[in-house]
Structures are given as C-alpha cells and as structure tokens.
Amino acid sequence: MQLVPNPQAIRAAYPAELKTIMSIAEARRTRAWLAPWKHLAPEATPLWSLPKLAAQLGLGAVWVKDESKRSALGSFKALGAPAALSRLVLREHPAWDASGVLRGDYRAKLNGLVVISATDGNHGRALAAAAQSAGVRCVIVLHQHVSAEREHAIAAFGAEIVRIEGNYDDSVSHAAQLAEANGWRVVSDTSYPGYEEIPRDVMQGYGALVDELAEQGTEPFSHVLLQGGVGGMAAGVASYLWEQWGAQRPIFIVVEPQQADCLLQSALNGVASKATGSVDSVMAGLACGETSPLAWRFLAPTVDFFLTIEDQQAVDAMRLLAHGAMGDVPIVSGESGAAGLAGVLALALDQAFRARVGLGPEARVLVVNTEGATAPSVYQQLAGRSAEEVLLAQQRWQTT
Structure with a gap:
C-alpha cells in the first residue's frame, strides 16, 4: 500500500479552459437525453449511509453512491458508452433527436456504422447494449485476462468478440489497429494522441451520477475517494464537483491496484x-x-492523494459490504466497485495516513460503488454470498 500526495493539486475556481471540455451544463444535458434509454433505471441510484461503519472508523459520515443499481448492465459504465455513441452519431447528424438514437429511431440509416472498443468488461458491455439499441454493429476486443463470464455478458448484446493475448493496453492498441484497417469508429474510455473527443464524451456521461447527488439532500462531502483505472470516472466526477464547489472542493483521493x-x-x-x-x-x-x-488534464490539478491497495483489501471491502458493515445496509459491490471503500478502510485504520489526509471525526466521506456482481460466480466466491442473497438481505434491512 502506498499513499502519494500530488504536488500539482490546486484549490481555485474551475478553469475556463477545462469547462469548455467538461461542464455541469453538459453533464445535465447528457443525463436528460440518456434518461429514456431502456437499459437505465428511471430513478437515481441510491446514496446509502453507513453510520455504524463511520462511527467504528471515527468518521463523521460514510456515504456510498451505489451504481450497481444504475442498470441491469451492472455498472456506472452504462452512462459513458451510450453517451459517447449518441454524441458520435449526433455530430454527423445534428438534426436528429438525441434520445432517438438509443431508441433505435435511425436504425435503418445507421446500418453501415461499426463501432469498436477494448474493454475489461463493463465498458464493452455498455457499448454493446447501446449499439444494439441504436442498430449499430459492434466489435469488442478482449485481452486474455477477461473472464469467459464477462465475454458472454457482452456477446449477449450482439457484439462480435475478438480475443487477443496480452493485457488491457494491448487490447486498446489492437482495437485502434482494427479500426484503422476497416474504417470503424473507436468508442473508447481512454484517450491517446489524436483521440480525445469520444473519451471526453464518455467522461461527460459519468457526470450524471454526480448530478443526482444535489437532489439527494446531502451536505458537502469533505473527502471523495474515486477508483483509478485510466482515470476517466475520476475525472468525470472530480470535474463536476470542482466546478460546483470551486476552491472549497472536497479532498479527492484516487484508489488503484498496487500492480496497476x-x-x-x-x-x-x-x-x-x-x-x-x-x-x-x-x-x-x-x-x-x-x-x-x-x-490526466483534469486529475493533475484536482486529486490531492493517490493510494494503491492490494487485491485482498478490495476483497475484504466486498465482503464487508455484502454482509452489512456492523449492521449497516448490505450492498452488492464487485471487485472494482469496493475499491473506494477499501481505500477508506486503509486510510482510517492507519493513524499516520488518516492524519495526512485529514480523516477526523468531522469527515464526511463519499465513495462510489462503481459496479455490482458483473461476474456473478467470481462475486460469490470472493464475497462469500451470492448477489441474490445480498439483495434479499438488503430488502430485509430496509423493512426493519
């Protein structure tokens, strides 16, 4: 486990040059035209309070924004990929209705469009579902470490699967090569030189989950822990909260695997x-x-600390959430979804770390549960309960 402060982090108003790339106004616009999509829940995802865990850790409050309930697709990625696909289409057909793209209104006119992306699972599943809704052909590149369970979930939406050796970054390169050779369109959640517009659209879609927070009646958070990956989700969430709160923004802490x-x-x-x-x-x-x-253009000036955790810490957080932390609500949280809470536990239980990041009795901490049981068999093995058992326990908890 390693905690590194970010010397580039600043506390100032949200810069105008970044606002032209991602903004609250565009997040709300995206949220509005994504809302009718059949694969999204019609209501905001829950913001669970974990008061007993917070008391145990000596914190003022711990909140979990539960994206496992965003969609049957199982993760927050259900906001990013469809947003990017729709904006791609609208740039070429600006007179079309935004919501109509995912409703399939232009299916006959889009039958020549092919989209492709690499994925570790969730982004590819969301893109496949969006492409199926719009009537667009979809090709997904998977590296050797993506499970067959996740592959089948993607293929169920009609995507064509390409398997390669190597890791995620190798699959990103392979997808770009296939797109170049065949005239396909890459819809990726990571950017690279000459390719930023669509990843921006993906990140802007993630702002919808933050937009819901203002409607859920919480006071400002003092600390927000966000999963790492390539940085897209963290950038989408942090940029919104930075614009909203300016110099009074929360302390942002990014959590990622020690080996990634x-x-x-x-x-x-x-x-x-x-x-x-x-x-x-x-x-x-x-x-x-x-x-x-x-x-990174958004994370460099906003993230105050970067924290790496070990795999077992994420698994422990999964189990804690699944079984209801000290009597708090049970939550279905996948391997990546639990990383934020794993970060809270790692920091709060280490006196030196908690002092460095300012986690005291007044701290109001937000984490995002980015996924549910997107690989159900893996989830049950790691969490010690099936997702169905956790949801039943959650229902019982809500009625007591």
Whole structure:
C-alpha cells in the first residue's frame, strides 16, 4: 500500500479552459437525453449511509453512491458508452433527436456504422447494449485476462468478440489497429494522441451520477475517494464537483491496484504515465497500465492523494459490504466497485495516513460503488454470498 500526495493539486475556481471540455451544463444535458434509454433505471441510484461503519472508523459520515443499481448492465459504465455513441452519431447528424438514437429511431440509416472498443468488461458491455439499441454493429476486443463470464455478458448484446493475448493496453492498441484497417469508429474510455473527443464524451456521461447527488439532500462531502483505472470516472466526477464547489472542493483521493498504479506514477512523474507492476488484478475494471492523457488534464490539478491497495483489501471491502458493515445496509459491490471503500478502510485504520489526509471525526466521506456482481460466480466466491442473497438481505434491512 502506498499513499502519494500530488504536488500539482490546486484549490481555485474551475478553469475556463477545462469547462469548455467538461461542464455541469453538459453533464445535465447528457443525463436528460440518456434518461429514456431502456437499459437505465428511471430513478437515481441510491446514496446509502453507513453510520455504524463511520462511527467504528471515527468518521463523521460514510456515504456510498451505489451504481450497481444504475442498470441491469451492472455498472456506472452504462452512462459513458451510450453517451459517447449518441454524441458520435449526433455530430454527423445534428438534426436528429438525441434520445432517438438509443431508441433505435435511425436504425435503418445507421446500418453501415461499426463501432469498436477494448474493454475489461463493463465498458464493452455498455457499448454493446447501446449499439444494439441504436442498430449499430459492434466489435469488442478482449485481452486474455477477461473472464469467459464477462465475454458472454457482452456477446449477449450482439457484439462480435475478438480475443487477443496480452493485457488491457494491448487490447486498446489492437482495437485502434482494427479500426484503422476497416474504417470503424473507436468508442473508447481512454484517450491517446489524436483521440480525445469520444473519451471526453464518455467522461461527460459519468457526470450524471454526480448530478443526482444535489437532489439527494446531502451536505458537502469533505473527502471523495474515486477508483483509478485510466482515470476517466475520476475525472468525470472530480470535474463536476470542482466546478460546483470551486476552491472549497472536497479532498479527492484516487484508489488503484498496487500492480496497476499508472495514476500514482503520473503524480510522481508530473505527466500521464504507465504503471510499474504486472497490471493484472482481481479489480478487473482497474487493471489498466496507461493513464488517459485527457483524464490526466483534469486529475493533475484536482486529486490531492493517490493510494494503491492490494487485491485482498478490495476483497475484504466486498465482503464487508455484502454482509452489512456492523449492521449497516448490505450492498452488492464487485471487485472494482469496493475499491473506494477499501481505500477508506486503509486510510482510517492507519493513524499516520488518516492524519495526512485529514480523516477526523468531522469527515464526511463519499465513495462510489462503481459496479455490482458483473461476474456473478467470481462475486460469490470472493464475497462469500451470492448477489441474490445480498439483495434479499438488503430488502430485509430496509423493512426493519
């Protein structure tokens, strides 16, 4: 476990140059035209309070924004990929209705469009579902560490699967090569030189989950812990809260696997960098070796600390949530979904770390449960309960 402060972090108003890329106004616009999509829940995802865990840790409050309930697709990625696909289509057909793209209104006119992406699972599943809704052909590139269970979930939405050796970053390169050779369109959640517009659209889609927080009646958070990966989700959430609160923004802490520490390395090097470890992690959605340069433009000035955790810490957090922490609500949280809470536990239980990041009795901490049981058999093995058992326990908890 390693905690690294970010010397580039600042406290100031949200810069105008970043606002032209991502903004609250665009997040709300995206949320409005995504809302009718059949694969999204019609209501906001829950914001669970964990008061007993907070008391045990000596914190003022711990809140969990539960994206496992965003969609039957199982993760927050259900906001990013459809947003990017829709914006891609609308840039070429600006007179079309935004919600109509995912409703399939233009299916006949889009039958020549092919989209492709690499994925660790959740982004590819969301893109496949969005493409199926719109009537677009979809190709998904999977690396050797993506489970057959996740592959089948993607293929169920009609996507064509391409398997390669190597890791996530190798699959990103392969997808770009196939797109170039065949004239397909890459819809990726990571940027690279010459490719930023669509990753921006993906990140802007994630702002919808933050937009809901203002309607859920919470006071400002003092600390927000966000999963790493290539940095897209963290950038989408942090940019919104930075614009909203300006210099009074929360303390942002990014959590990533110890062996996939590309964002922590970016903080050490001062530029978007690569991970130093093997990258492979039980936190499959965070097993990324290269920082998205576009995401880093937002993370460099906003994230105060970067924290790496071990796989077992994420598994322990999964189990704690599944069984209801000390009588708090049971929550279905997948391997990557539990990383934020794992970070809270790691920091709060280490006196030196908690002092460095300012986790005291007044701290109001937000974590995002980014996924549910997207690989059900893996979830049950790691959490010690099936997702169905956890949801039944959750229902019982709500009625007592």
